Amino acid sequence: MQVAKAMGCARTPWRRGCRVGAFALALAASGAWAGQASVPFAVTVNLRTGPETGTCQTSPESPARPSIVSIDCHAKPLEPSAVPSTPQARDGRAFRFVIPTGRGDERYGGVDLYAGTGTITSWRVVHLSDWDYLEMTVGW
Amino acid sequence: MNKRLAVAVALAAAFAAIPAAQAGSIAPTFNVTVNLTSKCQVTTAPTDVAFTYTSFQGTAATASTTYGVQCTNTLPYTMALDTTATNTVAGLTYALALSAASGTGNGAAQSYTVNGTMAAGQGGTCALGSCSGTEGRTLTITY
Numbered sequence: 001m002q003v004a005k006a007m008g009c010a011r012t013p014w015r016r017g018c019r020v021g022a023f024a025l026a027l028a029a030s031g032a033w034a035g036q037a038s039v040p041f042a043v044t045v046n047l048r049t050g051p052e053t054g055t056c057q058t059s060p061e062s063p064a065r066p067s068i069v070s071i072d073c074h075a076k077p078l079e080p081s082a083v084p085s086t087p088q089a090r091d092g093r094a095f096r097f098v099i100p101t102g103r104g105d106e107r108y109g110g111v112d113l114y115a116g117t118g119t120i121t122s123w124r125v126v127h128l129s130d131w132d133y134l135e136m137t138v139g140w
Numbered sequence: 141m142n143k144r145l146a147v148a149v150a151l152a153a154a155f156a157a158i159p160a161a162q163a164g165s166i167a168p169t170f171n172v173t174v175n176l177t178s179k180c181q182v183t184t185a186p187t188d189v190a191f192t193y194t195s196f197q198g199t200a201a202t203a204s205t206t207y208g209v210q211c212t213n214t215l216p217y218t219m220a221l222d223t224t225a226t227n228t229v230a231g232l233t234y235a236l237a238l239s240a241a242s243g244t245g246n247g248a249a250q251s252y253t254v255n256g257t258m259a260a261g262q263g264g265t266c267a268l269g270s271c272s273g274t275e276g277r278t279l280t281i282t283y
Contacts, residue, residue, distance in 0.1 A: 034178060037281040041186040041205065043236070043256065045229040047264045047271045048194045 178215045180283040183249040184208035189256040189277075193232055193264065201258040209252065209281055211245025217283035218242045219252065230273035231265025234258045245283075254279070 186207040193201045211217050219238055227234055239253040264271070 034283050035180070036283070037180050037182055037209075038278050039182045039185045039207070040276055040278050041207075041254070042188045043191070043229055043234060043275045043277055044188045045191045045193060045232055045234070045258075045264075045273045047230045047232060047266050047273070048192070049264070049266045049269055049271070 176212070178212040178245075178283065180209060180211040180215065180217050180245065180281045182207060182279070182281065183210045184251075186254055186279060188274075189236065189254055191229075191232070191234060191256065191258050193258055193262070195263045195266070196261055198260055200260045203256040203258075204253055206251055206253050207279065208249040209243065210247070210249045211243070211281075211283060213245055213247040215245040215283055216242065217245065217281055220280050220282070221254070222278040222280070224275065224277070227275075229275045230271050232258055232262050236277070 184207050186205040189203045189205050191201050191203045209217070209219070219241060221236055221238065227236075234256055235258075236254055236256050239255065243250055243252075
């Protein structure tokens, strides 16, 4: 208002416009909007939908203890020879694979099994009438 | 002789007194004025905030970048990021936050951080084994 008074807005026929102009002038003079500095940058996303490959192998099984199966996984590329011949189905974004176990010296399926790195979301031992097997679901 | 000597001494004294009478000093004053325009500048621009994400991963992804701001001593300033409609890249929603929203200049470069987070469990949008996306953002310093 002091600026408006100094500008003599009270004596002008266009008082309202004069006062608005005076307010803008006062705001600019206050230094509240002295300046800005802007700089661009980017947000980047590298989205992976496929699993990291790795190799999992069952440990050498002891014929004397056929119920114990150890699985050793390594984060290294899949060797073609490690592709399992056992039943394997892809369900959504998880592999379901079946690790056969045997009775005594008898063994079902192959010994070397490929799974995939990730998180074991569930596992169970399936008991059938004539054999048992371990089933795991791995998600990532 | 004494009279002549006295006259000579008197004259000498009189002439000697003349310059002394004219040796006055003057001390004009003047001002040194400075019109300082305050300013802020970004001394180190933020680099990319780079996320690496695997669909449906179990933990949140984080990424960050630092930047430097140099402002006139005692000059207050604020920092803000632009707003986007979705904050989404490759179908993944992210959030950015500044380590500080304001500061006061000290004449030297001051370092700040842009922190990014991407929540866990997102699938994203990608028809291939991997995809990449970019969204441009802007950091603004107001002073």
